């Protein structure tokens with residue numbers, strides 16, 4: 001029989017358990033909300049909402065990875081608890097052609113429709129030009145040389161230097177081709193990587209459809225099947241003297 005004293009003790013214990021359970025739950029919710037935007041997922045991962053709905057945190061993808069690239073998130077990691085993610089500075093994704101992580105996934109959270117690993121978009125590389133050796137005038141370009149999609153995901157632009165005979169070779173990421181594998185970040189020799197991979201939505205902008213770049217349309221027309229006609233039309237409607245094609249009304253005012 002429960003005495004009055006025992007009843008009060010159990011009530012206090014129950015309240016304490018409920019409070020700590022509630023705090024733990026709040027912590028997990030906050031941790032998940034904070035972690036999600038930074039996590040780099042395995043190849044073929046669905047968008048976050050779908051991925052989180054389908055991933056059952058079984059860890060089979062991580063076990064199947066021959067390079068131990070994938071980790072399962074623990075508390076306070078940058079991914080929601082129990083879900084797979086990777087940190088390229090430690091171990092990048094080596095883009096296995098048979099994509100064993102995706103094959104091992106039993107739920108489709110890693111999309112079964114991804115056939116070519118080079119089509120995966122795990123993230124996007126970006127270069128911190130203030131700390132990149134090549135951008136500061138030294139020779140490096142390691143990121144360019146190790147990239148499995150050289151000249152598609154990253155290319156090197158040559159720029160003349162004013163103070164020496166040597167040209168600068170400047171690596172630049174091409175967002176359309178970058179898989180986000182992080183091999184470049186892993187290989188960058190600076191103390192803190194000058195090239196990093198993050199989820200594309202965190203770093204990629206969008207111009208917007210209402211901006212017109214007439215010169216791009218003109219370039220396309222110049223190389224298309226009607227290029228001759230287009231050129232003729234442009235010559236027929238050549239601007240009057242003093243007018244410069246390509247200037248819009250914002251650029252015509254004097255400031």
Ligand code: SF4
Nearest residue numbers: 065093094095096101
């Ligand atoms: S593609 Fe290969 S290296 Fe990359 S995460 Fe999957 S199993 Fe690992």
Ligand code: SF4
Nearest residue numbers: 132133140141143188
């Ligand atoms: S590897 Fe690093 S330091 Fe070297 S060129 Fe690439 S971003 Fe710059």
Ligand code: SF4
Nearest residue numbers: 147178179181182184
């Ligand atoms: S993350 Fe780096 S190495 Fe991988 S495809 Fe993109 S630029 Fe190349």
